[in-house]
Amino acid sequence: MLKCMSILAGLLLVTCATIVPAASSSAYGCANLESNQALPTLEGKEGYFYRVMADLRMQHPLSNHIAELIGALDEALAATGTTLVYVPIPTKSLVMPQYLPEAAHEYGFDYDVAEFAYKDVVEKLNARGVITVDVLNAMRHLPQGKAAFLQADFHWTSAGAEAAAKVVAETMSKLPGFARATSNTFETRPLGEMQIISTMRRILQENCTKALPPAVTEGYGTTETAPAAAVDIFGDAQPEQSIVLVGTSYSDLAAANFDGFLSQSLAMPVTNFAISGGDQFGSITSYMTSEAFLNHRPKVLVWENPIYNNLGKFGDTPLIELMAAARQACRTVDRTQISPAGDNALSVSVSAGQVPDHAVIYAYSGNDQSRHAALKFRLNDGHLFESGIWRADRVVSSGRYYFPVRYFGSRAAHTFQLAFDQMSLQSATVSICSLTEGQTK
Numbered sequence: 001m002l003k004c005m006s007i008l009a010g011l012l013l014v015t016c017a018t019i020v021p022a023a024s025s026s027a028y029g030c031a032n033l034e035s036n037q038a039l040p041t042l043e044g045k046e047g048y049f050y051r052v053m054a055d056l057r058m059q060h061p062l063s064n065h066i067a068e069l070i071g072a073l074d075e076a077l078a079a080t081g082t083t084l085v086y087v088p089i090p091t092k093s094l095v096m097p098q099y100l101p102e103a104a105h106e107y108g109f110d111y112d113v114a115e116f117a118y119k120d121v122v123e124k125l126n127a128r129g130v131i132t133v134d135v136l137n138a139m140r141h142l143p144q145g146k147a148a149f150l151q152a153d154f155h156w157t158s159a160g161a162e163a164a165a166k167v168v169a170e171t172m173s174k175l176p177g178f179a180r181a182t183s184n185t186f187e188t189r190p191l192g193e194m195q196i197i198s199t200m201r202r203i204l205q206e207n208c209t210k211a212l213p214p215a216v217t218e219g220y221g222t223t224e225t226a227p228a229a230a231v232d233i234f235g236d237a238q239p240e241q242s243i244v245l246v247g248t249s250y251s252d253l254a255a256a257n258f259d260g261f262l263s264q265s266l267a268m269p270v271t272n273f274a275i276s277g278g279d280q281f282g283s284i285t286s287y288m289t290s291e292a293f294l295n296h297r298p299k300v301l302v303w304e305n306p307i308y309n310n311l312g313k314f315g316d317t318p319l320i321e322l323m324a325a326a327r328q329a330c331r332t333v334d335r336t337q338i339s340p341a342g343d344n345a346l347s348v349s350v351s352a353g354q355v356p357d358h359a360v361i362y363a364y365s366g367n368d369q370s371r372h373a374a375l376k377f378r379l380n381d382g383h384l385f386e387s388g389i390w391r392a393d394r395v396v397s398s399g400r401y402y403f404p405v406r407y408f409g410s411r412a413a414h415t416f417q418l419a420f421d422q423m424s425l426q427s428a429t430v431s432i433c434s435l436t437e438g439q440t441k
Helices: 065-078 111-127 136-140 160-171 198-206 258-266 283-287 291-295 317-327
Strands: 002-009 010-018 041-043 049-051 083-089 186-195 216-224 243-246 300-305 329-332 338-340 345-349 357-364 372-377 385-389 400-407 413-418 428-432
Touching: 049 198, 049 357, 065 111, 065 317, 083 111, 083 160, 111 136, 136 160, 136 186, 160 216, 160 258, 186 258, 216 258, 258 329, 283 291, 283 317, 317 329, 317 357, 317 400, 317 428, 357 372, 357 413, 372 400, 385 400
Parallel strands: 083 300, 243 300
Antiparallel strands: 002 010, 041 049, 186 216, 329 428, 338 345, 345 413, 357 400, 357 428, 372 385, 372 413
């Protein structure tokens, strides 16, 4: 394979060399891991493996625009009584650099740069009023004999999850008006060694002659030993689902028990809506477009997301959709303005000014199984505007969609069409939402 290094010392020097990995250099008889198209990986020390594209990444883009939108999402949630707590999970290389191979430096990995990039994201969001928790130091400095990440997998262990949960709980306990429940409400017990299903280990094993370290961690289970007698979170005496956790497979990994450790540390119940394979937005979008969120806003929404999951990867539409769902400043379009337009489609006629520029069109298909919706309308100059929203297979669908329309009011005709993969004509509704107004009906 071709490996390149760049060194800046007055001049930019680029050196390249062709390297063929030898099985003899691997403790597990592994070969060609770095050039594996499915998952380029480096074998580190003592059985630890690092993904080239995720674990060795030193840049975590967070543009000012995306940071401002996350700040706006935080404000929209706060306006309806919910505090957002964002938890970026650091990379394996940041938490456990002592096991990195020399080859990591040949790829240009620099710990100081990677640490700065992680903390820059934390600081940038905190500066915009978003409570963002830095869990790096806690995860890196575990008691002797404890490891924060699995060896041949990218997920954290229960020890890593517990360390992060304690920092999150400590941060939450310092929030203005926060009061804990009575103590000893939750109990966490060891369950023995637990094995997880590891796709990464399976892919790596195909290129190794010896068995890789198993994806196992000490399992824990947290149970509520007695109902809290004096729960008071931000002044709410009966906080059903007052703390909600959304996130990725890190939070969904039962063996790691992140939600349980969070409940234990807070002495309060945590309702977990995390989704494995949902990436950065799957879980939070599923939850914030659900009946559960619409009918009962949590007091605290904890959003876990690995630092390498770029929040700007899909543009600003996912965040605008969340902002509209949070604010719910929507006015329902009268049913006399809505008519069927073929199978699973609607035509909506609006009056002048009913859809202002920078509005959001909320469309409910009336069928919670719907996973796709499309919006289209004709601009005054004849061009056709089309936009689609798809819910991935692992995302929990609700049939609810929020379409940003940036210039409808000034440049579009007074009719738009909505099409769904599944729809109930009797239950379908359409609303026009604002990102700046308070809650409306």
